[in-house]
Amino acid sequence: MTEVANTDRYASERRIDISSEKDAVLVRRCWQGDSAAMEELILKYQSRIYNVILKICADPDDAAELTQETFVKVIENIDGFEGRSGFYTWMFRIAVNLTLNYCQRNARLRFSSLDASEAKAQYSSQADRVLKEFLSDDSSPDPAVMAQNKELYEIAVESLMKLDDAQRAVVVLRDIEGMNYARIAKVLDIELGTVRSRLSRARSKLRQILEAILQ
Amino acid sequence: MKEIPNMDELLNSFIDGELPARQQTEVQRLVDHEEKIAQRLQQLRKCKMLLSSLPVTEAPPQILENVKASLAGKPLLDESAFRRTERAGTRHLLGRKVFAAAAMLGLVRILTAVVYTIVAPETVTQSRGQKTEDRGQKTDSDFRLLTSDFRLPAAPFSGRLELRTSYLPAVVAFINRAIEDNVPSATKHRGQRTEGRGQKTDSDFRLPTSDFRLICSSESFNLLLAELGNIWDKLDSATLFVDTQVFGQRVVVDAVTAEQISGIVNQDDSKRRMEVAKDFAVLNNIAEHLPGREILTAIDDTTVGLITPPKPVLTWNQKTEKKSPARTKENKNIHLTITVVGGDRPSLN
Numbered sequence: 392m393t394e395v396a397n398t399d400r401y402a403s404e405r406r407i408d409i410s411s412e413k414d415a416v417l418v419r420r421c422w423q424g425d426s427a428a429m430e431e432l433i434l435k436y437q438s439r440i441y442n443v444i445l446k447i448c449a450d451p452d453d454a455a456e457l458t459q460e461t462f463v464k465v466i467e468n469i470d471g472f473e474g475r476s477g478f479y480t481w482m483f484r485i486a487v488n489l490t491l492n493y494c495q496r497n498a499r500l501r502f503s504s505l506d507a508s509e510a511k512a513q514y515s516s517q518a519d520r521v522l523k524e525f526l527s528d529d530s531s532p533d534p535a536v537m538a539q540n541k542e543l544y545e546i547a548v549e550s551l552m553k554l555d556d557a558q559r560a561v562v563v564l565r566d567i568e569g570m571n572y573a574r575i576a577k578v579l580d581i582e583l584g585t586v587r588s589r590l591s592r593a594r595s596k597l598r599q600i601l602e603a604i605l606q
Numbered sequence: 607m608k609e610i611p612n613m614d615e616l617l618n619s620f621i622d623g624e625l626p627a628r629q630q631t632e633v634q635r636l637v638d639h640e641e642k643i644a645q646r647l648q649q650l651r652k653c654k655m656l657l658s659s660l661p662v663t664e665a666p667p668q669i670l671e672n673v674k675a676s677l678a679g680k681p682l683l684d685e686s687a688f689r690r691t692e693r694a695g696t697r698h699l700l701g702r703k704v705f706a707a708a709a710m711l712g713l714v715r716i717l718t719a720v721v722y723t724i725v726a727p728e729t730v731t732q733s734r735g736q737k738t739e740d741r742g743q744k745t746d747s748d749f750r751l752l753t754s755d756f757r758l759p760a761a762p763f764s765g766r767l768e769l770r771t772s773y774l775p776a777v778v779a780f781i782n783r784a785i786e787d788n789v790p791s792a793t794k795h796r797g798q799r800t801e802g803r804g805q806k807t808d809s810d811f812r813l814p815t816s817d818f819r820l821i822c823s824s825e826s827f828n829l830l831l832a833e834l835g836n837i838w839d840k841l842d843s844a845t846l847f848v849d850t851q852v853f854g855q856r857v858v859v860d861a862v863t864a865e866q867i868s869g870i871v872n873q874d875d876s877k878r879r880m881e882v883a884k885d886f887a888v889l890n891n892i893a894e895h896l897p898g899r900e901i902l903t904a905i906d907d908t909t910v911g912l913i914t915p916p917k918p919v920l921t922w923n924q925k926t927e928k929k930s931p932a933r934t935k936e937n938k939n940i941h942l943t944i945t946v947v948g949g950d951r952p953s954l955n
Contacts, residue, residue, distance in 0.1 A: 433670050441665035455666045462673045525652065547656045565622065566657040572624050587624070591615040597653045 414478040421469055429469075433462050436479075439568065440486050446563045447490045448497075449552050457493060461486040476577055483568070484578045487560055494556045522546055522604060550600045558593035565590055617647050621654055762939040763824075763871045763879065764849040765856075770842040774948020778816045780837050781944060788829040789822045818944040824872055827940045831871075835864035848883045851876065857883040861890040871940060 420428035440461055445454035464485050472481055525543060551559055557579075564570045564578060572586045579586070619625045620633045637644045771777045820827070838844070846867055848857040857880055859866065866886045873879035 430670060433673060437665040437669050438662065441669070442662050445663055446660065451663075451666075455669060458665060459669050459672045459676065462669070463676045466673070466677060525656070543656070544660060547660055551657065562657060566654050567660060572619075572622070587615050587619060590622075591618045594618055594650050594653045595614055597657075598649050601653070601656075 411477040411479060415474070418469065418472065418474075418478050421466075429466060432465075432478075436482060437462070440482070443483070443563055443568050444486055444490045446548075446551065446567050447487070447556070447559055448493060449548070453493065453497075457486070457489050461489055464489070480574055480577050483564075483570075484580070487564070487578055491556055491560060522601060546601070546604065550597055550604075553600050554593055554596060558589055558596065561586060561589045562593045562597070613643065613646070614650070617643070617650055621647070621651055762876075762941060764941040766847040766943040766945060767862075767867065768843075768845045768847065768945045768947065770844075770947045771840055772842060772948070773840050774814055774816070774946060777837055777840055777948070778946050781816075781818060781834065781946065784830055784833040785818060785820070788833060789820060789826045814948045816946045816948075818946075820940065820942045820944065821938050822940050823938050824940055827871060827942070828868060831864050831868050838864055846870065846883070848880065850880060857887060859883055859887040859890060861894055862886065866890075871942075 417428045417432050437458060441454055441458040444457045445451060448454055448457065465482050522543065554562065560579060561575060564575045572583055575586045576583045616633060620630060625633065637647050844862050846859040846862040848870060850856060870879055870883045870886065873882055
């Protein structure tokens with residue numbers, strides 16, 4: 392179990408490191424006025440940026456608009472990018488900040504109720520059954536199989552939306568984008584300990600939400 | 607299930623592989639021995655798996671085009687980047703030009719200094735002289751020198767005029783009034799004494815004397831002199847002592863006339879002034895000792911003489927022109943003491 396986690400972690404970070412080197416080349420080309428390099432950066436990251444934003448804000452149209460706004464800001468400010476953090480980190484910081492600001496402006500994304508009956512009323516008996524099987528299964532199911540489970544997907548997304556913005560951002564960056572704690576701290580500009588505690592509270596709350604659905 | 611906050615943080619870090627190797631081992635041992643902790647770990651792992659299994663949603667294909675469209679109205683990246691590169695290039699080029707210019711100036715300066723030290727002094731002097739003589743044209747420096755020569759004020763005159771008269775009170779009063787009228791701004795000092803002082807001869811003792819010390823301009827002095835010419839026939843003698851540049855040496859012009867005084871004083875050059883004064887002294891001395899003095903005087907009156915200095919205009923009974931403030935600022939280069947030595951004679955009127 393530990394080996395699997397560590398392997399995932401190292402693979403993810405190695406991927407980012409390699410990507411950072413390529414990004415540095417692309418950024419230098421951008422500084423020299425190479426618009427093709429900028430297009431390459433957009434095409435490379437647009438889905439990842441969009442996916443993170445979508446998981447935080449939950450609205451596809453708004454996510455597309457925020458993604459677009461992110462890249463516009465990146466291009467406008469790439470002249471001032473000093474390379475103290477990686478381009479990847481810098482770009483995600485812009486994206487998450489834009490998205491969190493957007494969430495603060497939109498009260499409709501706020502879910503304050505964790506009432507069990509309200510939570511349960513949203514899902515069908517089929518969804519309950521799928522979730523119960525998932526949680527009771529001691530084995531580690533194949534993520535690809537899980538991803539094709541529509542009921543489980545809806546429950547996961549809705550549960551995620553019940554977290555507050557800060558917790559949701561940490562969980563998304565860790566469990567969906569696969570960042571390590573240090574990079575999350577840089578993206579959100581918070582302490583490493585804050586990342587740790589915020590992630591712990593988010594997962595505990597998520598667990599409570601799921602248990603409430605099953606009750 | 608009761609939450610164990612610290613344990614949850616530890617377990618989450620364990621799941622995410624964020625613990626150091628030693629802690630990772632310890633947690634693993636704890637999970638192996640504690641069923642509750644193992645269950646909790648499983649729950650947290652399920653939560654992580656649930657979110658991790660969420661499919662990656664592809665970005666809408668129009669994002670790139672939209673980004674380009676959004677940037678269409680703004681300065682493009684490549685343009686700003688080119689501008690930055692261009693600015694940097696321009697600065698670099700400008701810096702190199704400035705450096706080259708500074709180096710060139712330094713080199714020229716060094717070469718100029720070397721050439722000037724070795725060759726230039728004679729060459730420059732010769733060329734300047736040739737220019738002035740051959741072409742009759744002046745260089746700027748020459749022009750400045752000539753201009754300053756032309757504008758040099760007349761050499762200051764310093765001397766004493768000794769007038770002997772039998773009509774002392776009248777003459778003194780006349781001189782005093784003439785000074786008041788013509789040289790109001792002049793520095794003057796009048797003193798009276800009954801005995802001679804300083805360089806007086808023995809015969810001067812017991813004679814009353816009046817001194818007028820003037821410091822005035824030559825123009826004012828000419829006006830005064832013209833007026834004094836009207837009483838010249840009331841004088842027994844007139845002697846002008848012209849100070850020289852050598853202390854204690856004087857040129858003494860006996861039997862000096864008002865015209866001669868004007869001719870001496872109005873010389874701009876002190877050297878020329880001395881020559882004129884000596885000429886008059888010799889001339890007057892010869893005339894004094896030659897027979898037919900009256901004839902010579904008559905001839906002199908008709909302006910037939912060897913020397914014809916500018917004559918002052920006599921303005922008897924004419925209103926004296928008042929000086930403007932500007933004129934009072936003229937160069938006061940006449941330093942003259944008029945000494946009037948009298949005898950016991952009736953009044954002028």
